[in-house]
Amino acid sequence: MEWVRGETIGFGTFSTVSVATNTRDSGEFPAIMAVKSSDSYGAASLSNEKSVLDSLGDCPEIVRCYGEDLTVENGEVMHNLLLEYASRGSLATHVKKLGGEGLPESTVRRHTGSVLRGLRHIHAKGFAHCDIKLGNILLFNDGAVKIADFGLARRVDGDLTPLKKDVEIRGTPLYMAPESVNENEYGSAADVWALGCAVVEMFSGKTAWSVKEGSHFMSLLIRIGVGDELPKIPEMLSEEGKDFLLKCFVKDPVKRWTAEMLLNHSFVAVDLEDDHREDFVVKFKEEEKVLMSPKCPFEFHDWESFTSDSHSSLDSPVERLGSLVSGSSPDWSVGGSWVTVR
Numbered sequence: 091m092e093w094v095r096g097e098t099i100g101f102g103t104f105s106t107v108s109v110a111t112n113t114r115d116s117g118e119f120p121a122i123m124a125v126k127s128s129d130s131y132g133a134a135s136l137s138n139e140k141s142v143l144d145s146l147g148d149c150p151e152i153v154r155c156y157g158e159d160l161t162v163e164n165g166e167v168m169h170n171l172l173l174e175y176a177s178r179g180s181l182a183t184h185v186k187k188l189g190g191e192g193l194p195e196s197t198v199r200r201h202t203g204s205v206l207r208g209l210r211h212i213h214a215k216g217f218a219h220c221d222i223k224l225g226n227i228l229l230f231n232d233g234a235v236k237i238a239d240f241g242l243a244r245r246v247d248g249d250l251t252p253l254k255k256d257v258e259i260r261g262t263p264l265y266m267a268p269e270s271v272n273e274n275e276y277g278s279a280a281d282v283w284a285l286g287c288a289v290v291e292m293f294s295g296k297t298a299w300s301v302k303e304g305s306h307f308m309s310l311l312i313r314i315g316v317g318d319e320l321p322k323i324p325e326m327l328s329e330e331g332k333d334f335l336l337k338c339f340v341k342d343p344v345k346r347w348t349a350e351m352l353l354n355h356s357f358v359a360v361d362l363e364d365d366h367r368e369d370f371v372v373k374f375k376e377e378e379k380v381l382m383s384p385k386c387p388f389e390f391h392d393w394e395s396f397t398s399d400s401h402s403s404l405d406s407p408v409e410r411l412g413s414l415v416s417g418s419s420p421d422w423s424v425g426g427s428w429v430t431v432r
């Protein structure tokens with residue numbers, strides 16, 4: 091395939107995404123694509139993404155991959171992944187433009203149904219996405235949404251056994267499931283929890299967890315992992331919506347509904363005709379200062395998607411988390427795709 095890089099449309103932790111114009115019209119590939127590029131630093135993540143997308147095959151709710159390519163630009167070798175182009179960007183950008191308001195419930199229901207169909211496909215193929223968030227749900231011209239960014243996806247095959255006992259943070263803390271915080275479990279159930287967080291954010295325009303600006307993200311992990319607190323369910327959401335979220339926010343991953351089960355929930359199984367935003371204005375009880383989705387890696391680097399690894403083997407969740415919060419400030423250093431907590 092021959093292509094030319096166009097304007098930059100997005101930045102991730104490991105890569106830059108640009109428009110790519112197909113310069114040889116064989117009809118096999120679209121005229122406009124997106125190209126996700128990284129230097130050797132992010133090559134492993136891109137290569138994982140390519141192999142997962144190849145294994146997943148075609149699914150209308152998953153961004154298509156057209157192939158990979160190496161280029162030399164300004165003397166540097168670039169690894170490129172050619173993807174289906176989402177002309178309207180991510181849902182994170184879209185919701186941010188609404189200035190703290192969310193999307194109409196009917197739109198949220200439609201998008202949720204699409205993401206669930208994508209998740210059902212991913213899980214049926216034996217994978218977990220591990221980084222479901224609004225920034226990784228892309229919006230197309232016709233109003234369709236698709237799941238993107240499989241850089242952290244992993245094969246699970248229904249096995250919930252953690253990879254190892256160490257403290258590992260994969261994805262975005264605001265979307266982390268209790269079992270991921272407590273047990274390093276990153277299975278399909280964790281994607282469902284993250285979907286619940288994404289639904290809250292889509293509807294309310296605010297993150298599912300209220301977090302005071304400047305607070306340490308470990309205090310959030312304690313709230314997620316220990317105790318009974320759940321993400322905030324918007325009061326103005328319909329009863330069906332609230333019930334749907336309660337099925338996503340079951341703390342025990344074994345009892346949490348699966349994507350397949352949720353597809354039969356009335357919140358997504360029925361198409362809403364009306365689309366009146368005023369019926370769904372969100373009013374929160376407390377006027378808490380909440381963070382929107384992380385804006386850029388330099389502003390809230392702690393809150394970005396990452397994987398982390400601590401080589402402390404502690405037994406209980408409280409011990410594991412306590413060891414990270416107490417004492418001197420943790421030293422967060424990025425190495426490859428990992429952030430290490432020492």
Ligand SMILES: Nc1ncnc2c1ncn2[C@@H]1O[C@H](COP(=O)(O)OP(=O)(O)OP(=O)(O)O)[C@@H](O)[C@H]1O
Nearest residue numbers: 100101102103104105107124173174175176180239
């Ligand atoms: N296929 C696409 N079409 C249009 N825009 C895209 C596409 N893929 C990615 N983007 C834009 O680029 C941004 C970064 O992409 P992506 O999340 O895949 O990168 P990443 O390095 O894996 O990021 P992360 O830090 O979330 O892991 C997205 O939030 C989105 O705005």
